[in-house]
Amino acid sequence: MQDNICYTMPTLQLYGWNEHFMHHFETNISQHLEPARVLSIQGFKHLLITETGALEGQLSGALINSREPEAYPKTGDWVLVKRYEEECIIIDTLPRINELSRKAPGTQSTRQVLAANIDTALIVQGLDHNYNLMRLQRYLQQVIQCNIQPVVILNKSDLVPDPETYRQAVMELGYNCPVVLTSALDQAQQAAWTSQYLLPRHTYILLGSSGVGKSTMLNSLLGYKLQEEGATSTANNKGKHTTTARHLVLLPNGSMIIDTPGMREFGLTGENESAGIYHPLIDELAPKCRFADCTHQHEPGCAIVAAVQNGTLPETVYRSYLKLLREQDHFLTSKADKRRNEKHFTKMARQIFKHRKDSKY
Numbered sequence: 129m130q131d132n133i134c135y136t137m138p139t140l141q142l143y144g145w146n147e148h149f150m151h152h153f154e155t156n157i158s159q160h161l162e163p164a165r166v167l168s169i170q171g172f173k174h175l176l177i178t179e180t181g182a183l184e185g186q187l188s189g190a191l192i193n194s195r196e197p198e199a200y201p202k203t204g205d206w207v208l209v210k211r212y213e214e215e216c217i218i219i220d221t222l223p224r225i226n227e228l229s230r231k232a233p234g235t236q237s238t239r240q241v242l243a244a245n246i247d248t249a250l251i252v253q254g255l256d257h258n259y260n261l262m263r264l265q266r267y268l269q270q271v272i273q274c275n276i277q278p279v280v281i282l283n284k285s286d287l288v289p290d291p292e293t294y295r296q297a298v299m300e301l302g303y304n305c306p307v308v309l310t311s312a313l314d315q316a317q318q319a320a321w322t323s324q325y326l327l328p329r330h331t332y333i334l335l336g337s338s339g340v341g342k343s344t345m346l347n348s349l350l351g352y353k354l355q356e357e358g359a360t361s362t363a364n365n366k367g368k369h370t371t372t373a374r375h376l377v378l379l380p381n382g383s384m385i386i387d388t389p390g391m392r393e394f395g396l397t398g399e400n401e402s403a404g405i406y407h408p409l410i411d412e413l414a415p416k417c418r419f420a421d422c423t424h425q426h427e428p429g430c431a432i433v434a435a436v437q438n439g440t441l442p443e444t445v446y447r448s449y450l451k452l453l454r455e456q457d458h459f460l461t462s463k464a465d466k467r468r469n470e471k472h473f474t475k476m477a478r479q480i481f482k483h484r485k486d487s488k489y
Contacts, residue, residue, distance in 0.1 A: 129283075139179050140165070143376075144245065144331055144384065147392055149206045152222045161208040161219055166201050168375040174201060176209065185209055185216040202227070203374040203386055204244040204331060225276045228333060231395025239397045243333055243386050248325070252281045252336035252345065261297060263394070265448045266335045267335060268303050276303045276333075279325055283341040284310040285317075297353060301408035301445060312345040319393050322349060338390025348385050349379050373374055396456040405453045409441060412434030425450065 138145075138237045143165045153163050164176035164183065174185045185207075187200065201207050201221050209216040224244045232240040253259050264280065271278045280298055285291035291309050298307045306325065310317045326332065326349075334342045347353045376386045410424065410432060418429025425433070435441035 138235045139177065139181070142329065142378065142382065143455070144329055145206070147224050148225060153208070154205075154209075160209055163222070164207055164209050164216075165376070166203050166205045166207060167377075168203055168373055169201075170300070170373060174207075174218070175425055177216075178209070183209070183211075183214075183216055185218045187218050191218060191220065198239055198241045200227070201242050202244050204246060204333075206245065222392070226258075228271065228274050228276060229397050231393070231397050233393045233395075242388065243376075245331060246276050246333050247327075247330040247334060248277045248279055248332050250279050250281050250284055250325075250332055250414050252334060252340045252342050254284045254340040255283070255291060255294055256284050258337055258340050259294060261301065261444065262448050262451070262485050263337075264298065265445075266394055266396065266452060269405060269452055270394060272407070273396075278303070280305060280307045281321075282307065282309050283312055283345065286311045286314070300442060302407065304408055310346050312341045316347070317349065318348050324382040326379065326381060326385075329384075331376070331384045331386065333386040334388055335394075336390065340390070341385060342390070344376070346385060348424070349385065350377065351380060355392050355473060396452060404451070404465075405449060405456060407445070407449055409445060410449055413441065417428075 140163060143379045145163070145165075149163065162178060164178045164185070167175045167177055167182070167274045169175075172186055175189070176183045176185050192200070199221070202219060205224065206222040207218045208220045208222065209218050226246060227241050227244045227245055228238050228249065229241045232238040249267075250262065251267045251271065254262060259282070268278050268280075282294055282298070285294075288294065295307050295309050295464065308321045308323055308325070312318065334346065336342055374386055374388050376384055378384055413435055414422070414424070416431035417424070417427070419427055422430050422432075424430055427433075432446065434439065436443050
């Protein structure tokens with residue numbers, strides 16, 4: 129593993145404090161507030177790191193009442209706090225560089241923000257029955273739309289006879305992102321890829337289903353057990369949840385990782401509603417379509433359909449693209465319906481209030 133680095137810089141800089149946050153902090157200096165980063169959230173308690181060390185805090189009533197839940201501080205956020213002895217009150221959140229979100233689990237068309245201010249998402253799949261290109265493409269799609277750089281980690285490579293074929297299949301998806309073959313149990317392999325991709329003062333997030341080896345990988349990187357490692361059920365080959373909350377931890381080499389619970393659902397939200405589904409292979413061919421508004425499904429002169437027919441675009445990529453497009457459109461349509469309903473309810477409530485007011489003697 130990598131040697132520990134000697135930390136001589138201020139604590140906040142170790143945890144990613146930069147000019148972006150400094151600029152917004154300097155425009156908000158008042159009431160003796162100080163900056164802190166959210167390391168984890170347990171119920172109402174937020175564990176923070178400040179210039180003088182760790183501190184527990186809770187959200188102010190004004191912040192709770194003025195924000196939607198998705199705008200509440202999340203793991204990785206930089207916040208402004210006011211101290212009260214050994215605890216503090218979180219007054220506000222500094223503007224995010226980005227935020228990683230997904231469709232909230234279930235049928236609701238609501239967005240769930242998982243973490244904020246992330247440089248790179250480490251998307252982990254295990255090669256012991258967990259490997260799924262469609263699921264992987266969904267992760268890649270959402271991560272990229274959230275303006276986060278992806279790196280695919282194919283773990284448990286020691287359990288398959290020819291792991292390189294799995295890596296090549298991921299490369300053929302065309303996302304032009306690093307794809308790493310490794311085993312979390314092999315210290316040399318861990319050291320090789322982390323020395324290349326985990327940089328000091330950068331924030332990473334581990335994503336993947338339960339049982340892919342995220343906790344084992346994180347424990348290996350830390351050099352001690354932050355999380356207990358879960359077994360995989362022999363009945364369905366699905367992993368057991370070992371991580372129950374998101375935690376931001378500082379690694380010995382100075383980089384930071386946010387560990388996340390295993391996710392069985394990772395639905396699209398359409399972060400950039402006007403951009404549609406991003407895919408490098410599709411986007412490269414789209415300008416060659418006859419019509420500028422081509423949906424790449426049934427129009428004559430469609431370069432994407434032609435590429436599928438002549439074999440230059442893998443059909444699996446195309447089918448996955450259409451499925452993700454329908455999923456995103458469904459989310460955005462449901463979201464628009466929800467907005468209309470809320471607007472109608474607000475208008476009706478105002479009319480009722482006005483009627484009651486006018487009816488008084």
